[in-house]
Amino acid sequence: MIYIYLRSYNNKSINSTVKLIDYFLSNLMFRRKSIINLPLIIKKYTVNRSPHVFSKSKEQFELRTWRKVIILDNKSSISYVKNLNKFLVKFIKTDVNIKIKYI
Numbered sequence: 709m710i711y712i713y714l715r716s717y718n719n720k721s722i723n724s725t726v727k728l729i730d731y732f733l734s735n736l737m738f739r740r741k742s743i744i745n746l747p748l749i750i751k752k753y754t755v756n757r758s759p760h761v762f763s764k765s766k767e768q769f770e771l772r773t774w775r776k777v778i779i780l781d782n783k784s785s786i787s788y789v790k791n792l793n794k795f796l797v798k799f800i801k802t803d804v805n806i807k808i809k810y811i
Contacts, residue, residue: 709741709779709780709781709811710779710780710781710789710808710809710810710811711777711778711779711780711808711809711811712729712777712778712779712780712806712807712808713775713776713777713806713807713808713809714726714775714776714777714778714804714805714806715773715774715775715804715805715806716773716774716803716804716805717771717772717773717774717803718774718803719772719774721801721803721804722774722776722804724801725800725801725804725806726743726776726778728799728800729778729796729800730743730778732792732795733778733780733792736791736792738780738781738792739780739781740778740779740780740781741779741780741781742778742779743776743777743778743779744776744777744778744779745775745776746775746776746777747775748772748773748774748775749772749773749775750770750771750772750773751770751771751773752768752769752770753768753769753770753771754766754767754768754769755767755768755769789808789810792808793808796808
């Protein structure tokens with residue numbers, strides 16, 4: 709099995725990346741088993757607005773992380789995986805973090 713892990717702070721960019729990878733895989737005759745949406749990670753931060761005066765006044769920020777996994781069939785050869793890795797390095801947006809695991 710080949711697992712492609714995608715992670716991004718932007719929902720639109722990760723969706724466009726999945727579509728691009730899916731199109732590339734269909735051209736290479738990969739067998740895609742599924743695309744799994746992993747749970748959204750939300751980290752919340754609270755910061756004081758002023759250090760001295762109005763110390764009870766605070767601001768809240770949050771950081772959202774979207775994650776997806778693309779699972780490919782095991783019958784794909786290692787040479788195709790290397791081609792896939794080269795493609796991902798060239799054409800995928802920089803704000804999407806990608807990891808490939810070959811099991």
